[in-house]
Amino acid sequence: MNKLALSDEILMSVDKPARYIGNEINIVRKNPQDVAIRFAMCFPDVYEIGMSHLGIQILYDMFNQREDVYCERVYSPWVDLHKILKEQNIPLFTLETQSPVKDMDFLGITIQYEMCYTNILQILDLSKIPLLANERTEEDPIVIGGGPCTYNPEPLADFFDLFYIGEGETQYDALFDLYKSMRAQGGTRQEFLRAVCKLPGIYVPSLYEVSYQEDGTIASFTPQYADVPPTILKEVQMDLTNTVYPRKPLVPYIKVTQDRVVLEIQRGCIRGCRFCQAGMIYRPTRERDVNMLKDCAREMLESSGHEEISLSSLSSSDYSQLPELINYLIGFKEKGVNISLPSLRIDAFSLDVMSKVQDIRKSSLTFAPEAGTQRLRDVINKGLTEEIILNGAGLAFAGGWQKVKLYFMLGLPTETEDDMKEIPRLADKVARRYYEIPKEQRNGKCQITISTSFFVPKPFTPFQWASMQPKEEYLRRARIVNEEMKEQLNRKSLKYNWHEADVTVLEGVFARGDRRVGQVLRKAYEKGCIFDSWSEFFDNGKWMEAFQECGVSIDFYNLRTRELDEILPWDFIDCGVTKSFLKREWQHALEEKVTPNCKMQCNGCGATKFEGGVCLEHQN
Amino acid sequence: MNIRIKFQKYGVMKFIGHLDMMRYFQKAIRRADIDIAYSEGYSPHQIMSFAAPLGVGVTSDGEYLDIEVKSSKSSKASMQSLNETMAEGITILEYRKLPDTAKTSMSLVAAADYLVYQKPGYCPLADTSTQLQAKVEAFYEGQSHIYITKQTKKREIEMDLKPLIYEMKAINLNQKQTLARIGVKNPQILAACQEETTEDTPALFLKLCTGSADNVKPELVLEAFCRFHGISYEPSGSYIHRLEVYARADDIPVKGEQERQVYADNLNHQRELCQQQGIEFPKFLALGELGIDI
Known part of the structure; x- marks a missing residue:
């Protein structure tokens, strides 16, 4: 049994010591002496969140299948341990062998949301790795970033040695082989970075130079050397059936967010909602074969x-x-296995399935209309109509459901007061549908929960040029919704939750920021910002100080409609979807014109160049 | 069919709390393909109960959980299936069938044995086990009451530990025979035992009242002991290891009038046998002894 990095005294004094001891079921054990490459895979948030992430489980499994690689895990120490590690000068360690992260060849960090950026600095800091890539030496691991936020890696450019753009299944073997051979020949860190930048999907930020115009926009973005690729095409695993998938998932001791087997059935989305980054960057939509999924499900449940x-x-x-898949999974019911079906469209089929696998009285149905009016839903290309929602809710109420959750966004481009007011009105219509059921057939009151978030424009979406709103305006819009809700007939059956707007503003800056916002991040971390996605730790005051001290304007990044010909910080990345398609979609949005989904018609987004998935299924 | 499982917990697993251990076993039982019974209703759960929660940081050689199964392989085969899927630090020691009307281990728990000793770097309880024994006698035999104040959620209560400490003595951890006699199976304690050395590693052996009505944690006794002898006490300064959990020997562990009568008759018979042979009838029975191997 491994000796732990932390003493009994420390472990007994912190919350949930199980976060730091490793030893989970299906953990991979290797002798570090037997491998050529040691890799620390990091999710920069607390263990319970990080352990719930599928991408890391896929890569952990894939890396460890190589005999010459040992992939271990590391998560953000919770604030209590953070303080102890700092005070007692204990270096951050991996869970598997409890070794210092600094001893690894690579530190891979998955970057899933903007509000984890200070936690990335925490990981580097606690690992005693210099925060800035250009201050690292041969003693330090190569720090790699991956995940959806790397589709605009620029705010983090100073802190990473390289970014892997796209899906992880494809290029890591080549990257490891290159590293191994260069190490064997005594190659330096800098030589490796110069070489690895030629691998597909690899972006080495230090090999590019950015210059700015007087108005603050980017003047040029250029490779420093002729052999450094000027654009990076995202990596994509086209065959999702004959590929790696973890059959023996790690089983944590403490309850984590995804305390269940997660079966990824497909990647990408045919719908083309204009606000949705995932719907664009994961194109083309690719399915896994149902027989592969059945095997995976059985093996993962067993293991x-x-x-x-x-x-x-x-x-x-x-x-x-x-x-077919659901019918197969229902067979596990007798072994006490529940089936959870998120992101299902509500119709007769899904309701029938859900009534078989869930407790109707406890479960709630979720609709995401995203906008209150049909006009605005057309702007965002969300195909859900009021009729579909009311019919779905009607079917569900008849089937015994009483709880409905409705998700909306405020601050979408072109939003008017009417769009806002229609949100509670739509909720009221759903409630009315419930009370149309004769009293003796229904089971008390219904519960309609409205949740709104504030829209943050993301790179590689048709809204990447759109302006955001100031914080006060977001809150004003939430108040309008709230006031209107009080006017509704069934207001006692309605409940309204809205998010804080401070975080939205920061998300906006880091989603579309350039290299210059990295210094704010560092300043904020130095001031003590950490776990910003946790409202109990988020400290907007410190963030505002950091912006001020760095002389970086939030408004420049958030309150500006970008020109269509402006060089955007992420323009050097090619995600398959072309800029001309995004421009066309932005125009269609302003014209309230709907674009059909990929199965109905190819809209020429550019993803056909990957030659697979839905692009080949329904050719017109 | 009711099954009582005995397991040990050591190493890093001591940091896994009671509720998480329950979740751990729910999943382990699925992995081992034990044919466990589920409760009725829309969200069925495994029929499973634990004897006595173990504190975080405490290791044990005598943890029990009861499960209900629809069918079962032999004890040996079931233990093998379970042990193949255990995390490092948990080992299944017994898998025994209980009478159909058996009371749960939780309702039977009456006592538990513990081994308590100081970690290196903390104020030792005594230099040798002989000296420790003398201190134990002064503390335990020498006092008719051992009053302590116990902090509960609502208030402070004064309680007398003396009647709740069933046994207290000093032992030397460097004597293999002693460790075997008190039933130590923890691999780390056994590995640390160096018979050839003359060094004496003193430890306290405690048999304490345990259960839902009266419950004494070994930490409470240790704290009182340290205070009595002017030894500085630190909560994280000692190793605590549970050895075994017991039911009262005269507590009838089955339900149903007929079954109870049969058990009571057998109990009397055993008692008479003991009397005839001049052996003292045991006051406690390890929870595992109430089941039989299948």
Whole structure:
């Protein structure tokens, strides 16, 4: 049994010591002496969140299949341990062998949301790795970033040695082989970076130079050397069936967010909602073969002992073999296995399935209309109509459901006061549908929960040029919704939750920021900002100080409609979807024109160049 | 069919709390393909109960959980399936069938044995086990009451530990025979035992009242002991290891009038046998002894 990095005294004094001891079921054990490459895989948030992430489980499994690589894990120490590590000068360690992260060859960090950026600095800091890539030496691991936020890696450019743009399945073997051979020849860190930048999907930020115009926009973005690629095409695993998938998932001791088997049934989404980054960057939509999924499900349930399996995808209803897969999974019910079906479109089929796998009285149905009026839903290309929502809710109420959740966004481009007011009105119509059921047939009151978030424009979406709103305006819009809700007939059956706006403002800056916002990040971390996605730790005051002290204007990044010919910080990345398609979609949005989904018609987004998935299924 | 499982917990697993251990076993039982019974209703759960929660940081050689199964392989085969899927630090020691009307281990728990000793770097309880024994006698035999104040959620209560400490003595951890006699199976304690050395590693052996009505944690006794002898006490300064959990020997562990009568008759018979042979009838029975191997 490994000796732990932390003493009994420390472990007994912190919350949930199980976060730091490793030893989980299906953990991979190797002798570090036997491998050529040691890799620390990091999710920069607390253990319970990080352990729930599928991408890391896929890569952990894939890396460890190589005999010459040992991939270990590291998560953000919670604030209590953070303080102890700092005070007692204990270096951050991996869970598997409890070794210092600094001893690894690579530190890979998955970057899933903007509000984890200070936690990335925490990981580097606690690992005693210089925060700035250009201050690292041969003693330090190569720091790699991956995940959706790397589609605009620029705010983090100073802190990473390289970014892997796109899906992880494809290029890591080549990257490891290159590293191994260069190390064997005594190659330096700098030589490796110069060489690795030629691998597909690899972006080495230090090899590019950015210059700015007087108005603050980017003047040029150029490779420093002729052999450094000027654009980086995202990596994509086209065959999702004959590929790696972890059959033996790690089983944590403490309850984590995804305390279940997660089965990714497909990647990408055919719907083309204009606000949705995932719907653009994961194109083309690719399905996994149903027989592969059945095998995976069975093996993962057997090897983990989990009592629940959840299907994962952006829109499960679009998976072509869904009925067959679900029928197979229902067979596990007698072994006490629950099935969780998020992101299902509500219709007769899904309600029938859900009534078989869930407790109707406890579960709630979720609709995401995203906008209150049909006009605004057309702007964002969200195909959901009021009729579909009311019919779905009607069917659900008739089937015994009483709880409905409705998700909306405020601050979408072109939003008017009417769009806002229609949000509670739509909720009221849903409630009315419930009370149309004769009193003796229904089961008390219904519960309609409205949640709104504030829209943050993301790179590689048709809204990447759009302006955001100031914080006060977001809150004003939430108040309008709240006031209107009080006017509704069924207001006692309605509940309204809205998010804080401070975080939205920061998300906006870091989603579309350039290299110059990195210094704010560092300043904020130095001031003590950490776990910003946790409202109990988020400190907006410190963030505002950091912006001020760095002389970086939030408004420049958030309150400006970008020109269509402006060089955007992420323009050097090619995600398959072309800029001309995004421009066309931005124009269609302003004209309130709907674009059909990929299965109905090819809209020429550019993803056909990957020659697979939905692009080949329904050719016109 | 009711099954009582005995397991040990050591190493890093001591940091896994009671509720997480329950979740751990729910999943382990699925992985081992034990044919466990589920409760009725829309969200069925495994029929499983634990004997006595173990504190975080405490290791044990005598943890029990009861499960209900629809069918079962032999004890040996079931233990093998379970042990193949255990995390490092948990080992299944017994898998025994209980009578159909058996009371749960939780309702039977009456006592538990513990081994308590100081970690290196903390104020030792005594230099040798002989000296420790003398201190134990002064503390335990020498006092008719051992009053302590116990902090509960609502208030402070004064309680007398003396009647709740069933046994207290000093031992030397460097004597293999002693460790075997008190039933130590913890691999780390056994590995540290160096028979050939003359060094004496003193430890306290405690048999304490345990259960839902009266419950004494070994930490409470240790704290009182340290205070009595002017030894500085630190909560994280000692190793605590549970050895075994017991039911009262005269507590009838089955339900149903007929079954109870049969058990009571057998109990009397055993008692008479003991009397005839001049052996003292045991006051406690390890929870595992109430089941039989299948």
